[in-house]
Amino acid sequence: MELCNKCGACCRVLTVEQAPQEIQAIASVTKLLGIPSDMIFAAQHWHPLSREEARQRNPFYVERLPADANLYWCDQLGSDGLCMSHQTRPLVCRGYPWYDQPVRDMALADQDCGYALDIVSEYVIRRPEM
Numbered sequence: 001m002e003l004c005n006k007c008g009a010c011c012r013v014l015t016v017e018q019a020p021q022e023i024q025a026i027a028s029v030t031k032l033l034g035i036p037s038d039m040i041f042a043a044q045h046w047h048p049l050s051r052e053e054a055r056q057r058n059p060f061y062v063e064r065l066p067a068d069a070n071l072y073w074c075d076q077l078g079s080d081g082l083c084m085s086h087q088t089r090p091l092v093c094r095g096y097p098w099y100d101q102p103v104r105d106m107a108l109a110d111q112d113c114g115y116a117l118d119i120v121s122e123y124v125i126r127r128p129e130m
């Protein structure tokens with residue numbers, strides 16, 4: 001079952017561990033060495049946001065993120081809410097939200113994100129059976 005309803009919320013505000021300077025530095029090094037890296041894409045297409053700017057784009061999500069989170073917007077999000085670089089989007093986009101890790105209680109980008117069903121089934125349906 002496709003859980004993503006393509007609302008685009010997880011692309012309106014992005015958060016990654018790396019600060020803008022780190023993204024640029026990793027992108028430069030990996031590009032120089034010919035190593036594929038999400039940071040090369042990020043350096044080209046992700047742009048820093050202040051907390052207030054991010055809040056205006058997705059208040060639901062930003063309220064749930066740590067105060068020191070690195071926040072970005074992506075210039076590849078189309079006005080229709082779809083990714084304009086779908087075929088070449090980085091791994092960090094492809095893996096959202098679980099990244100091949102177990103389902104866990106975490107801040108999803110939208111209150112109607114379909115992946116909330118995974119959390120419900122993990123914590124309400126499966127866990128009592130364990």
Ligand code: SF4
Nearest residue numbers: 004005007008010113
């Ligand atoms: S927030 Fe959830 S439902 Fe919306 S686009 Fe992202 S993954 Fe899909």
Ligand code: SF4
Nearest residue numbers: 011074076077083093
């Ligand atoms: S590259 Fe596409 S999937 Fe990734 S953040 Fe940008 S719009 Fe979203």
